[in-house]
Amino acid sequence: MLKEFKNFIMTGNVIDLAVAVILAGAVGMVVNGFVSDIMMPIVGHFAGGMNFEDLKLVLSPAVVDAEGTVTTPENAILYGKWINAIINLITVGFVLFMIVKAYNKTKKPKEEAPAAPAGPSEIDLLKEIRDALKK
Secondary structure, eight states, X not given: OHXXXXXXXTSHHHHHHHHHHHHHHHHHHHHHHHIIIIIXXXXXXXXXXXXXXXXXXXXXXXXXXXXXXXXXXXXXXOHHHHHXXXXXXXHHHHHHHHHHHHHHHHSOOOOOOOOOOOOOOHHHHHHHHHHHHXX
């Protein structure tokens, strides 16, 4: 029983899936680095030098005592991180689209098997039977 289970686990499809998961993690890290280190500074530059991570809507400001320590932290909606996540999603989607498109170009189209030669029709067979019975 254990031997059959090992054979089932080590089939090509399972190994392909494992390799795909590992590569997807690596591609994810590359794309995240591309978005955060290359794309976001460019987008921020064209948006007037702003950093989207810093964008927030302050609901209640932080309360600081006379010594400079924060007694009540700031309560804010950090919508800049959400904008970064959307840009990240669009970039990841575009990169995956380009990878799948390039992969599909490398695949050879399946050649259709030649059609089986058409045999005699039922009418032809019946005619042959009739002719054979006449003899």
